[in-house]
Amino acid sequence: TxxxxxxxxxxxxxxxxxxxxxxxxxxxxxxxxxxxxxxxxxxxxxxxxxxxxVPPELARRIGKAVLEATAENKAKHFAVGLFDGL
Known part of the structure; x- marks a missing residue:
């Protein structure tokens, strides 16, 4: 407003x-x-x-959640790819 x-x-x-x-x-x-x-x-x-x-604290928390989810997603894909074909 x-x-x-x-x-x-x-x-x-x-x-x-x-x-x-x-x-x-x-x-x-x-x-x-x-x-x-x-x-x-x-x-x-x-x-x-x-x-x-957009309230700065809200933006900070959303950004943090996105970064954490991205890092977790990359870790899962890396772990799966690392052991594929063994």
Whole structure:
């Protein structure tokens, strides 16, 4: 959701304060590192980046699972090929 930072859009309110969540809070919810610097010049562009992003932690976990599955698959094929014809 790209306009999460505005309550007028019916988006996300802060759970303890009477305000919308900030861009940094939205980025934190999306699992961006707290020191990540967004390369954009205005609020609308930054909110679009955050709102449209695949959460970095989700991407990391998917990538790790793919690498592990690929390594396991290669190991199985290598083991089968190594003993073929014996």
């Amino acid at each position: 790209t306009r999460f930072y505005s309550l007028s859009n019916g988006r996300f309110g802060h759970p303890a304060q009477n305000r919308a969540i900030s861009l940094r809070e939205g980025a934190t919810l999306q699992t961006f590192p707290t020191d990540y610097v967004f390369k954009a010049s205005n609020v609308a562009d930054i909110s679009r980046i955050i709102g449209n992003a």
